[in-house]
Structure formats: structure tokens, C-alpha cells
Amino acid sequence: MNDMRHMERAVRVDTTKIAARDVQVFYGDTHAIKNVSVDIPDKTVTAFIGPSGCGKSTFLRCLNRMNDTISTARVEGHIEIDGEDIYDRRVDPVQLRAKVGMVFQKPNPFPKSIYDNVAYGPRIHGLARDRADLDGIVEKALRRAALWEEVKDRLSAAGTGLSGGQQQRLCIARAVATSPEILLMDEPCSALDPIATDQVENLIHELRENYSVVIVTHSMSQASRVSQKTAYFHLGELVEYGETGQIFTNPQDMRTENYITGRIG
Amino acid sequence: MQVSFVLLFLAAIGTLAFVFARHRAIASVDGDARRLHSLPTYYGLNGLIVSLVPALALLIGWMLLQPLFLERAIRGDLSRAALREGTTMSLVVSDVRRVADGLESGLLAQDFTASDFAEATPAEVGAMLMQGGTALGAPLTQPVLDAAKDYRATSRTLRWIMGIAVLAVAVIGAAIAIHRSEGTFRARNVVEKGVLALLMASASIAILTTLGIVMSMLFETANFFSQYPFTRFFFNATWQPSFSGRGGASELGILPLLWGTLYISFIALIVAVPIGLFSAIYLSEYAGRAFRSVAKPAIEILAGIPTIVYGLFALITVGPLLRDAIASPLGLGNSASSVMTAGLVMGIMLIPFVSSLSDDIINAVPQAMRDGSLGLGATKSETIRQVIVPAALPGIVGAILLAASRAIGETMIVVLGAGAAARLDLNPFEAMTTVTVKIVSQLTGDTDFNSPETLVAFALGLTLFVITLGLNVLALFIVRKYREQYE
Numbered sequence: 001m002n003d004m005r006h007m008e009r010a011v012r013v014d015t016t017k018i019a020a021r022d023v024q025v026f027y028g029d030t031h032a033i034k035n036v037s038v039d040i041p042d043k044t045v046t047a048f049i050g051p052s053g054c055g056k057s058t059f060l061r062c063l064n065r066m067n068d069t070i071s072t073a074r075v076e077g078h079i080e081i082d083g084e085d086i087y088d089r090r091v092d093p094v095q096l097r098a099k100v101g102m103v104f105q106k107p108n109p110f111p112k113s114i115y116d117n118v119a120y121g122p123r124i125h126g127l128a129r130d131r132a133d134l135d136g137i138v139e140k141a142l143r144r145a146a147l148w149e150e151v152k153d154r155l156s157a158a159g160t161g162l163s164g165g166q167q168q169r170l171c172i173a174r175a176v177a178t179s180p181e182i183l184l185m186d187e188p189c190s191a192l193d194p195i196a197t198d199q200v201e202n203l204i205h206e207l208r209e210n211y212s213v214v215i216v217t218h219s220m221s222q223a224s225r226v227s228q229k230t231a232y233f234h235l236g237e238l239v240e241y242g243e244t245g246q247i248f249t250n251p252q253d254m255r256t257e258n259y260i261t262g263r264i265g
Numbered sequence: 266m267q268v269s270f271v272l273l274f275l276a277a278i279g280t281l282a283f284v285f286a287r288h289r290a291i292a293s294v295d296g297d298a299r300r301l302h303s304l305p306t307y308y309g310l311n312g313l314i315v316s317l318v319p320a321l322a323l324l325i326g327w328m329l330l331q332p333l334f335l336e337r338a339i340r341g342d343l344s345r346a347a348l349r350e351g352t353t354m355s356l357v358v359s360d361v362r363r364v365a366d367g368l369e370s371g372l373l374a375q376d377f378t379a380s381d382f383a384e385a386t387p388a389e390v391g392a393m394l395m396q397g398g399t400a401l402g403a404p405l406t407q408p409v410l411d412a413a414k415d416y417r418a419t420s421r422t423l424r425w426i427m428g429i430a431v432l433a434v435a436v437i438g439a440a441i442a443i444h445r446s447e448g449t450f451r452a453r454n455v456v457e458k459g460v461l462a463l464l465m466a467s468a469s470i471a472i473l474t475t476l477g478i479v480m481s482m483l484f485e486t487a488n489f490f491s492q493y494p495f496t497r498f499f500f501n502a503t504w505q506p507s508f509s510g511r512g513g514a515s516e517l518g519i520l521p522l523l524w525g526t527l528y529i530s531f532i533a534l535i536v537a538v539p540i541g542l543f544s545a546i547y548l549s550e551y552a553g554r555a556f557r558s559v560a561k562p563a564i565e566i567l568a569g570i571p572t573i574v575y576g577l578f579a580l581i582t583v584g585p586l587l588r589d590a591i592a593s594p595l596g597l598g599n600s601a602s603s604v605m606t607a608g609l610v611m612g613i614m615l616i617p618f619v620s621s622l623s624d625d626i627i628n629a630v631p632q633a634m635r636d637g638s639l640g641l642g643a644t645k646s647e648t649i650r651q652v653i654v655p656a657a658l659p660g661i662v663g664a665i666l667l668a669a670s671r672a673i674g675e676t677m678i679v680v681l682g683a684g685a686a687a688r689l690d691l692n693p694f695e696a697m698t699t700v701t702v703k704i705v706s707q708l709t710g711d712t713d714f715n716s717p718e719t720l721v722a723f724a725l726g727l728t729l730f731v732i733t734l735g736l737n738v739l740a741l742f743i744v745r746k747y748r749e750q751y752e
């Protein structure tokens with residue numbers, strides 16, 4: 001079984017989607033990310049793990065420039081997506097975020113109807129030609145998030161009225177609806193029960209077909225279940241990065257090993 | 266016995282009860298406070314509560330009821346014979362009370378002694394009272410003087426009985442509390458109940474006062490409608506009170522006043538809502554922390570400016586400016602007082618109400634909403650328009666309704682800005698007036714408190730109260746609904 005997974009991983013060595021070089025992030029005087037360089041391949045699930053406060057979220061938020069919205073945050077270094085520097089002055093962060101979708105730790109549906117939640121991005125970016133087209137986009141996104149069957153009869157009901165797991169899948173549908181190429185997920189299951197977690201994990205498996213997925217998780221078992229690549233962060237540094245199987249069975253760094261075997265974190 | 270003495274004694278009894286109850290509790294466990302059910306202080310507090318609360322309740326109840334009782338006694342005393350032409354029973358009763366009070370304070374100030382007035386004639390007593398500063402409406406008569414002496418004597422006796430009864434209750438309470446202060450007694454729970462009762466009493470005072478105000482308004486309004494027809498008040502389009510003496514029937518239709526009130530409030534809201542809302546959005550979403558920390562208090566200072574100052578501003582600056590710049594050139598009127606003047610200035614006054622509340626409400630929209638929207642590639646203003654304002658809308662509506670009820674109740678700006686002419690007109694550069702202004706003008710000056718011209722003030726007040734109450738209830742309802750959204 002494990003061997004087969006390794007086989008699968010070997011086949012899927014793809015082009016690099018995101019290339020980060022010497023990334024530094026400061027919050028005022030706090031040096032939150034130190035010299036991180038990493039290549040994230042396309043159509044793979046990459047997991048960021050590490051003790052809390054080590055900078056996983058911070059680094060994730062560099063990838064769609066969400067750190068721009070924090071006034072104290074300062075990003076240095078070089079990040080390319082598809083060979084294009086996303087911190088270049090000509091890049092519009094707003095456009096970038098349509099291409100790099102994000103799902104947050106706590107489900108955060110807007111206080112609008114389920115339909116309007118999903119249609120939010122397409123409407124803003126003018127992705128639909130007419131109402132029928134928009135209906136199609138919404139349905140496709142909800143299907144992709146494995147939520148369609150549950151909500152198709154109550155699209156006009158409030159998104160906030162769904163259960164936690166459904167809300168999180170709604171947020172995934174919302175992110176998927178703008179047809180991003182990359183999906184960033186910051187601990188998407190930490191507010192969910194095991195059943196909802198399982199649903200979201202299955203979803204991540206399917207999303208890999210079309211997207212490059214980066215997921216922050218504090219659950220090692222989740223990282224080993226859903227990801228092909230794993231990066232271990234420690235105190236703002238990227239300690240180790242490699243095939244998930246290899247990181248979990250044969251870590252190279254003491255700190256990674258300690259974390260994985262439960263001695264720190 | 267003076268009430269202040271009673272209170273002094275009560276304080277002493279309470280203190281002793283505290284000390285002894287605490288002491289006895291500790292003694293009952295041989296000085297080992299750990300074996301007590303509650304901390305020693307609770308036993309002391311229990312002593313304090315049990316001795317003082319019933320005593321104070323008795324004191325307050327007694328002081329409320331004694332005047333009623335005495336008044337009935339006087340009414341019984343005074344025969345019809347004591348009534349002269351042109352007076353009423355209640356006037357005589359209040360004369361009696363005044364004479365009795367005058368005698369009492371004269372004695373206290375040692376202007377005269379009790380034997381001085383025991384045998385004096387009414388005229389002499391009247392002169393003595395004059396010296397002490399008590400002015401009487403009519404010359405003192407023998408029956409009134411007798412009744413007053415009676416009143417004084419009874420009231421003294423009652424005061425003594427009251428003092429003794431209250432102190433007795435306190436002593437008994439203290440004794441019971443001290444007796445109960447044993448190690449197993451749950452003093453802490455009793456104190457807890459005492460605290461609860463205190464809090465409930467405070468809450469009910471606030472509610473009861475409001476109820477009292479409403480009841481008195483209702484009473485006077487009913488009085489008004491017994492003298493003036495209901496339908497003419499609500500549906501008559503003229504307001505033309507004629508004061509007694511000048512003759513002629515009054516026209517007391519509320520419509521022109523209500524129109525003025527609503528028109529001015531409407532203009533005020535047109536000014537205040539956009540400015541207040543936009544500044545709230547700027548402050549909460551765009552402004553830096555440093556600017557915000559200066560600007561927010563600065564805007565809130567506007568709310569602290571007395572409305573009379575705004576009124577002066579309307580009268581001296583805005584009114585003439587509007588007249589000279591807009592109204593006269595356009596041929597819309599020559600009045601410096603106008604609906605527009607009052608509305609604009611009132612709008613400025615309302616800005617902080619709208620902006621401060623909206624700012625709080627916008628800040629209460631979770632950061633996750635903003636992140637979610639920005640993360641989908643929305644710009645800041647798209648996020649505000651499509652997520653934050655809709656999410657905060659119920660709260661913002663609540664803020665606007667509260668501002669509206671402020672506007673409806675405002676008086677000073679209207680008097681100085683819009684004048685006092687009751688008029689039903691669409692031209693915003695005409696002088697008009699509001700319900701509140703007319704309430705003031707009907708109650709000031711030489712008025713007879715039993716004519717419809719005066720009593721109409723209560724009907725106006727009650728109408729206003731109902732309107733603002735409705736708005737406030739609506740606002741509360743909306744705000745509460747909004748709160749549930751994020752729970």
C-alpha cells in the first residue's frame with residue numbers, strides 16, 4: 001500500500017507552481033519567517049506542519065499577499081508563481097487573490113444566501129456572462145465542494161445556517177468558484193468534527209486533480225493522509241521539506257523527528 | 266424624632282450587628298475560621314443586612330404613607346364651614362400644611378416657642394410666620410390654624426412612633442442575625458440573596474420611574490381629552506391656541522406640529538446619515554490607528570456640545586447664510602428661521618450619534634468576513650459595500666433610528682433655528698415649528714393648569730413619547746436580531 005503511494009508520487013513529479021526564495025517576514029520587529037526557500041509543485045497537495053506560532057500561516061499568507069492587509073507586516077525575498085514575481089509592482093494583489101484562493105481556519109461564510117456566497121467571487125470578477133452562466137458556475141463549484149446534493153433545494157437559505165462542516169465546504173466552493181489555480185488552506189479542519197473532517201479531506205483528494213493545494217495542518221495524521229509533499233517549519237525556519245512518506249518515515253533533522261514523534265509541539 | 270437621628274441610630278445598630286455576628290460566628294468554632302460554612306465577613310454582612318433592610322423598608326414605607334394619612338385626617342377635621350368662597354379643599358389643605366411646616370421650622374430656628382403661639386390669634390400667628398419666611402396666600406383663619414396645630418401635633422407623635430418602631434425592628438433583626446451566626450449557618454448564601462435583591466431593586470426603580478412618568482402623562486392627557494375632543498386634536502390642521510382672557514376657542518390640532526417635527530428630522534437625517542456612515546466607514550476600515558485614536562474622540566465631542574450652542578449657531582450663522590445665499594435669491598422666502606436651518610444644524614449634531622454607533626457596529630463585524638472577501642480577490646471598497654455594510658446593516662439601521670428619535674425630541678435647535686410658527690408647508694425655507702417647542706411654549710408664562718391650552722402639552726408629550734418609544738423599540742429589536750447573527 002505504502003509502496004503504491006510512493007509510485008503514485010513518483011509519477012506525479014510535475015512542474016513547479018510556486019517558487020519562493022529567501023523569504024523573510026517581519027511583524028514590526030518580530031522576525032516571523034526567516035530565509036524560507038521552497039518549490040511547490042503543481043497538482044499536488046503540500047502540507048505545512050510545525051508547532052504553533054512557527055509561521056505556517058504567515059508563510060501561507062505570503063503566497064496570496066494577504067499579509068498586505070496587515071499594516072505591520074513586511075515581506076522580503078522573492079516569490080514566483082508560474083515564473084512571475086507576485087511581489088512585482090505591476091502585479092495587482094487583488095487579481096492575484098482571484099488566482100490563489102484561500103480557505104480559512106474557521107468557516108467564514110458571509111451572512112448572505114448560499115447562492116450569493118458562492119456567486120460572490122464570480123460576480124466581483126465578472127466571470128459570468130448572464131444569470132444562467134452564473135447558475136452554472138455556482139452549481140459546478142458546489143458540486144466540486146461535494147455540497148451540491150445537500151443544498152441544491154435551499155440555495156437561497158442563509159449560508160450561516162449550515163453546519164460547521166457544510167460551512168467549510170461552502171467556503172471551499174466559494175474559493176473554487178473563481179477558478180483559482182492554487183488553493184491555500186489554513187487549518188481547514190481544525191473547527192470541524194471527525195466526520196466533516198473526513199469529507200473535507202476527501203474533497204482535497206479530488207481538488208488535487210485541478211489545483212495545486214497548500215494546506216496548513218497541525219494534525220500529523222492529516223498531513224500524511226492528504227499530502228504528497230510536506231514542509232516542516234520551526235521557529236520561522238523551514239527545517240525540512242520533502243516527500244510526505246519520507247518526512248514521516250525517515251526525517252533527516254532531529255527537530256522534525258522530535259515533532260513527528262510527539263516530543264515537541 | 267428626626268429622620269437623621271433615626272438613620273444615625275440605624276448605622277450604629279448595623280455596625281454593632283456586623284461586629285457581633287462576625288465575632289459570634291468565629292467564637293462558635295473556637296476561632297478556627299476554616300470550620301465556618303462561610304468566610305467570617307459574610308456573617309457580619311448577614312448581621313448588617315438582617316438588621317438594616319427591614320428597618321429601612323419600614324422607614325421608607327412609613328415616610329411615604331404618613332403624609333397621605335395626615336391629609337385624610339385634616340380633611341376630616343376641616344368642616345365645609347372652613348371653606349371660603351373661591352377656594353377648594355385642596356388649597357385649604359395645602360395652606361394647613363404650610364402653616365404647620367412654618368410653625369415647625371420657626372420652632373427649630375427658635376424664632377418663637379410653643380407657648381408663644383398656643384394662645385395667639387390667627388393674625389398674630391400669621392405675622393410670626395411671615396417673619397420666619399412662610400408666606401400665606403390668604404389671611405389665616407381660626408379653623409385653618411386649629412387644623413395646622415393638630416396636624417403638627419399628630420405628625421410629631423407619628424414621627425416618634427415611627428422612630429421607635431424602626432429602631433425596634435433593627436434591634437430585633439440584629440438579635441436574630443447574631444443568634445443565628447453559628448458555624449453551620451450559610452451566611453454566604455443569604456448575602457448572595459441580599460446582593461440579588463439590591464440589584465433587582467435598582468433595576469425596578471428605573472422601570473418604575475418610567476412607568477410613573479408615563480402614568481402621570483396618561484392621567485393629564487385623559488384630563489385634556491375630557492375638555493377637548495380627541496378627533497380635533499389629531500385631525501385638525503390648524504394650531505391656534507388662544508389663552509384664557511383673550512377669549513375665543515382654541516384650535517389645537519397636532520398636525521402642523523407633527524409635520525414640522527418630521528420635516529426637520531427628515532432633513533437632519535439626510536445630513537447626518539451619509540456623513541456619519543461614511544466617516545464611520547473611513548474610521549473603522551481605512552484610517553490608521555493614530556488618526557483613529559484622535560478622530561474618534563474628536564467626533565464624539567460633537568455629541569457633548571449642549572444643543573443650545575447648536576441653536577445659537579443656527580440662529581446667528583446658518584440661518585442668515587441660507588437666507589442670503591439661497592432662499593432670497595430664489596424667491597423662496599425671507600425668513601432666517603427655517604426648516605432647512607434647523608434641519609442642517611440638527612444633522613450636524615446627529616453625526617456623532619450615527620458615526621460612533623455605526624463605527625462600533627462595523628468594528629464588530631468579524632475580521633474573518635474581511636479576510637474571506639479579500640481572499641477572494643475583492644477590493645477594500647467592494648468588501649465594504651458587499652460584505653461589511655450588509656452584515657452591519659441591521660445595526661446601522663438601529664443607529665439611525667436612535668438618531669431619529671433624538672431628532673424628534675430635540676427642542677433648542679428648533680426654537681432658535683426654525684422659529685415658533687406652526688405651519689403646514691412644503692417649502693423648507695419657511696419657518697415652522699415642532700411638537701417639543703409647542704410643549705414648552707404652552708407651559709411657560711402665565712398659565713392656568715386646568716385649561717385645554719395647557720393640558721394639551723401633555724397630550725403632545727405623550728404623542729411624542731409614543732413615537733420615540735416606537736422608534737427605540739424598533740431599533741432595539743433590529744439591533745438584537747443583528748447580534749444573533751454571529752453567535
Ligand SMILES: Nc1ncnc2c1ncn2[C@@H]1O[C@H](COP(=O)(O)OP(=O)(O)O)[C@@H](O)[C@H]1O
Pocket residue numbers: 027030032050051052053054055056057058059070072
Ligand atoms: N498580525 C500579526 N501581528 C504581529 N505578529 C503576528 C501576527 N500574526 C502572527 N504573528 C506572529 O508571527 C509568528 C508566526 O505566527 P503564525 O504564522 O500565525 O504561526 P502559525 O500559523 O504557525 O501558528 C508568531 O510569533 C505570531 O505571534
Ligand SMILES: [Mg+2]
Pocket residue numbers: 056057058186
Ligand atoms: Mg496559524
